[in-house]
Amino acid sequence: MSIETYLRSHIVSLLLCVLSIIATYFLVRVLDAAGNAALLIALMQALFLIVAGLFNWFSGRRFWEGLVEIADAPANEVLSLASNVVEPEFAEGIIVKRALDNTTHAANAMVGSLNAGQNDYREFIESWVHEIKTPLAAANLMIENYSDPRLRPLCAELDRIGSYVEQALFYARSGSVENDYLIRDVSVDSMVKEAVKSRASELIAANISVELSGLGQPSPSVPCDPKWVVFVIGQLIDNAVRYRYIGQERSASISFSAHALDLKTANECVVLQIRDNGCGIPSADIGRVFEKGFTGENGRSRKKSTGLGLYLAHVLCEKMGLSVAIESIYGSWTCVSITFPRLKP
Amino acid sequence: MARIYVIEDDEDVRGQLCVLLRRGGYEAIYAESFEDVAQQVFAADPDLVLLDLGLPGTDGQYIIKELRQSSDVPIIVLTSRAGDLDELMSISLGADDFIAKPKSGQLLLAHIDAVLRRMKGLSAAGRILEKDGLVMDVARSTASYQGSSVELTKNESRILELLLSRSGQIVSREEIMEALWNSDAFVDDNTLTVNMNRLRQALTKIGITHCVVTHRGQGYSL
Numbered sequence: 001m002s003i004e005t006y007l008r009s010h011i012v013s014l015l016l017c018v019l020s021i022i023a024t025y026f027l028v029r030v031l032d033a034a035g036n037a038a039l040l041i042a043l044m045q046a047l048f049l050i051v052a053g054l055f056n057w058f059s060g061r062r063f064w065e066g067l068v069e070i071a072d073a074p075a076n077e078v079l080s081l082a083s084n085v086v087e088p089e090f091a092e093g094i095i096v097k098r099a100l101d102n103t104t105h106a107a108n109a110m111v112g113s114l115n116a117g118q119n120d121y122r123e124f125i126e127s128w129v130h131e132i133k134t135p136l137a138a139a140n141l142m143i144e145n146y147s148d149p150r151l152r153p154l155c156a157e158l159d160r161i162g163s164y165v166e167q168a169l170f171y172a173r174s175g176s177v178e179n180d181y182l183i184r185d186v187s188v189d190s191m192v193k194e195a196v197k198s199r200a201s202e203l204i205a206a207n208i209s210v211e212l213s214g215l216g217q218p219s220p221s222v223p224c225d226p227k228w229v230v231f232v233i234g235q236l237i238d239n240a241v242r243y244r245y246i247g248q249e250r251s252a253s254i255s256f257s258a259h260a261l262d263l264k265t266a267n268e269c270v271v272l273q274i275r276d277n278g279c280g281i282p283s284a285d286i287g288r289v290f291e292k293g294f295t296g297e298n299g300r301s302r303k304k305s306t307g308l309g310l311y312l313a314h315v316l317c318e319k320m321g322l323s324v325a326i327e328s329i330y331g332s333w334t335c336v337s338i339t340f341p342r343l344k345p
Numbered sequence: 346m347a348r349i350y351v352i353e354d355d356e357d358v359r360g361q362l363c364v365l366l367r368r369g370g371y372e373a374i375y376a377e378s379f380e381d382v383a384q385q386v387f388a389a390d391p392d393l394v395l396l397d398l399g400l401p402g403t404d405g406q407y408i409i410k411e412l413r414q415s416s417d418v419p420i421i422v423l424t425s426r427a428g429d430l431d432e433l434m435s436i437s438l439g440a441d442d443f444i445a446k447p448k449s450g451q452l453l454l455a456h457i458d459a460v461l462r463r464m465k466g467l468s469a470a471g472r473i474l475e476k477d478g479l480v481m482d483v484a485r486s487t488a489s490y491q492g493s494s495v496e497l498t499k500n501e502s503r504i505l506e507l508l509l510s511r512s513g514q515i516v517s518r519e520e521i522m523e524a525l526w527n528s529d530a531f532v533d534d535n536t537l538t539v540n541m542n543r544l545r546q547a548l549t550k551i552g553i554t555h556c557v558v559t560h561r562g563q564g565y566s567l
Binding site: 130133134135136137138139140141142144145146152158162182193196197200201204205207209210212 | 355357358361362364365368399425433445446447448449450451517519520522523526527529531533534
């Protein structure tokens, strides 16, 4: 702490010291000593008091400055700063340090146990997802092999279960550290096709036509984790299906296109656009669509939505260094753009 | 007829896979115990192995390694893990293809076709489906009847294969469209009608009329 702060906080002691020096001077004068002697004694006293004061200020300085840093640090740095405080040599400082150490220790223990709990839960979800795919596969095969065509809608229900399972998996992964994905070069159209095929029965049942010619021939390649990108595109298709056009004027459609922009510059990127001619998003809602759990006006009038699809899309894209943006005209169309920087992040 | 060896511990999935394979024109055999699977495979001498990575007690990757030590048999891995790592590892250990479960049975058959064709050539991949004299060679995409044969386009071939493998049953338009989408032909309702007509015309060329039946509101059957 600065010398002014120190003096200001010890103002009472400071005044008393000054008073004591003045008092000493007058006391010595009163006891009949010479003026010079009194002055000398008073000066010597002053000297010792100043040195004592400076010593006090100086010796604790580093310790208090360390504490000031902790006091002003942002939340994510506090705990690590607190573990690195200079060991003080004066009694009050030692007490403060002990209290600080105890607090830090308790906080670290709590964070550690919460992290471990969360990891446990995530591992549980991963193994649950793994296990559930077996009965889902068996059921799917049974329907394909044996069933009466009237039971075919069962397949659609199983697909819905599969979708929720997939959402659960990626939700569990979205909250954790960035070690869960592998980046490699993948062609945009292979990912789009995989996502479209995964939603084939919903798209076909809803009579939505799919337009892929805008993806380019050959389609551009981008660095990313294809599993995550396919999942994101799947979520966007789900939305397009849920909020599709229903009526007589036109037929529902989803079109995909990919363009490279700013070629040969540092900002070179590929933009994938997914556009549907559905009911669109009201302008009051469009700023909030990426919020967790947001369902908006559309969410209430169409089939029930978890509100997680766009949230997860946004979170996962951010983790991969991609940006996602949405535009819409209510009643006409919605277009989601995913931007892939061309160079590896 | 190609022989497929199925290594899958879940009885239900295994049973359904065998039904699917047999209906699709393959011979299907499977492992009942999982100790020493590699030996069982060598003894059976199959044309292709379908391996589930999530087996109890053993590591699927280990089985791939063991098989590859003495055999070049094509291996397709079934995986329910959603990570790239397992798939890349399997491929680097020697598997030839992977497919996630649950996936459509038709898609699995298509993968098997592709791998067999790639690894063993057209003749070994030969799957024959037939009904009432109509014979289809799936790998060569040809249909024959009483001595004459016609070559089918990719779409016509997929449709005929589907109808033949479900012969006697009604197959809905949606199912046919899904089968086409699975082979990257993203047709819409109108295009499907066009494709069905083309198939009928192709069959007429070899003397078959009225074998593809339209069931209004439900689909088609053979």
